[in-house]
Amino acid sequence: MMIELRDVTLTYPDGDGVVTAVKRASLTVMPGEITAITGPSGSGKSSLLAVASTLIGVQEGDVLIDGKSTAGLSKSETASLRRDKIGIVFQQPNLLASLTALEQLELMSHLGGRKLRSKRETRAKALELLESVGLGGKAHKRPHALSGGERQRVNIARAFMNDPSVLVVDEPTSALDQERGAAIIDLILELTRSRNVATLLVTHDRSHLPLMDAVMVMLDGNLEQRAEAAVAV
Numbered sequence: 001m002m003i004e005l006r007d008v009t010l011t012y013p014d015g016d017g018v019v020t021a022v023k024r025a026s027l028t029v030m031p032g033e034i035t036a037i038t039g040p041s042g043s044g045k046s047s048l049l050a051v052a053s054t055l056i057g058v059q060e061g062d063v064l065i066d067g068k069s070t071a072g073l074s075k076s077e078t079a080s081l082r083r084d085k086i087g088i089v090f091q092q093p094n095l096l097a098s099l100t101a102l103e104q105l106e107l108m109s110h111l112g113g114r115k116l117r118s119k120r121e122t123r124a125k126a127l128e129l130l131e132s133v134g135l136g137g138k139a140h141k142r143p144h145a146l147s148g149g150e151r152q153r154v155n156i157a158r159a160f161m162n163d164p165s166v167l168v169v170d171e172p173t174s175a176l177d178q179e180r181g182a183a184i185i186d187l188i189l190e191l192t193r194s195r196n197v198a199t200l201l202v203t204h205d206r207s208h209l210p211l212m213d214a215v216m217v218m219l220d221g222n223l224e225q226r227a228e229a230a231v232a233v
């Protein structure tokens with residue numbers, strides 16, 4: 001239950017040439033641990049997360065999920081692996097306006113999970129997760145009736161519906177004030193530990209860094225391990 005990036009390089013076409021967004025990046029996150037990636041705008045953090053979460057296929061290097069290489073997988077194999085093993089949380093919660101919090105989570109199982117669950121089991125799992133993110137009493141609320149922090153909690157709970165091994169999180173606090181943002185980071189930490197997932201988190205906010213197991217800095221596509229105290233971005 002871990003994620004490993006080995007010498008990952010990612011380029012985008014740029015006019016006649018290419019722009020190299022990620023240069024031979026390597027990292028390992030073990031189960032129950034959280035690694036933060038920070039760095040200036042445009043340094044390649046989102047690109048790195050896109051490869052780590054298999055949303056962009058590996059061009060050079062490899063991404064291993066639970067020790068299994070993803071480099072040679074077909075598109076459908078990659079999609080299955082992502083669905084079953086990787087929880088993804090982005091900046092803005094992409095919730096469907098017409099569905100309740102509970103239904104947003106149940107939908108994940110309808111999309112076909114690794115463990116086929118009955119409707120009753122799906123509901124129980126969704127309710128348990130909503131409870132664990134502090135929304136036990138709000139399962140039947142639609143997004144417009146929830147605060148920004150609560151919507152992000154639904155988003156996080158949803159990422160756990162298929163019992164992932166890996167959690168990939170991109171700037172989860174950017175739309176929130178300091179206090180609500182700190183509570184979201186605490187929640188991600190707590191779930192990382194209690195559900196034994198390997199978490200990769202991109203954040204701009206240095207105040208969260210002391211809580212992390214490891215901190216890496218992205219600078220112009222290069223990923224470097226830093227002591228937290230030495231991070232100055």
Ligand SMILES: Nc1ncnc2c1ncn2[C@@H]1O[C@H](COP(=O)(O)OP(=O)(O)OP(=O)(O)O)[C@@H](O)[C@H]1O
Pocket residue numbers: 012013019020021039040041042043044045046047048218
């Ligand atoms: N789809 C794309 N096509 C071409 N170039 C891209 C694409 N996405 C990103 N880039 C370029 O790749 C580099 C890294 O961008 P990326 O978005 O990964 O950085 P970032 O560190 O996540 O920035 P931010 O913190 O602003 O989100 C930048 O030079 C960017 O312009």
